[in-house]
Amino acid sequence: MLSGLYRHLPTPIRRYRSYVKCFLIIIIMYMFCNIVGIGRTKNFEQEYGKSIKYVDIFEIAETDQHIGGPYINQLPNTFIISNEKLCSKPPYLLIMVKSAIGNYLARKAIRLTWGSHLNKYKKSIKLAFVLGTHSHNSTIEKESAEYQDIIQIDKTDYYYYNSCRLTLNG
Incomplete structure (x- = not known):
């Protein structure tokens, strides 16, 4: 056709x-x-x-300028375990992993795998696990004394406080 x-x-x-x-x-x-x-x-x-607001992160690192403005809804920072040894000398990179109290095996797996390789770099790279409070605080204190990589804030280990734990505004 x-x-x-x-x-x-x-x-x-x-x-x-x-x-x-x-x-x-x-x-x-x-x-x-x-x-x-x-x-x-x-x-x-x-x-x-x-x-x-576009920010050049390398410029911030060199000049130590503050980019965020005032804090909104800042909660008081109270730490049960603060581990000052983590940042006694400011690290080049601090990797913070939020973890539940009962996830000991997951934290141990991280320490034995990629967490164990962090000290092989020329720059100072630190690993910290951020936890909330729970009735098993004595086991966490033992773990903190052994590995010295736990930061525990004074907030119940509850889903609502995940962002508080991560920003340490807790």
């Missing part, structure tokens, strides 16, 4: 009819995508109406 349509076209167009079809399909798809909105990207500022 379409072959009869091309018979009346000039010879150069008949010769390139597959190219013409592809070109027309691409144009139609492009117009459809623009109408529907596919392919248009919104950035964060357009989508949420908030501006983003």
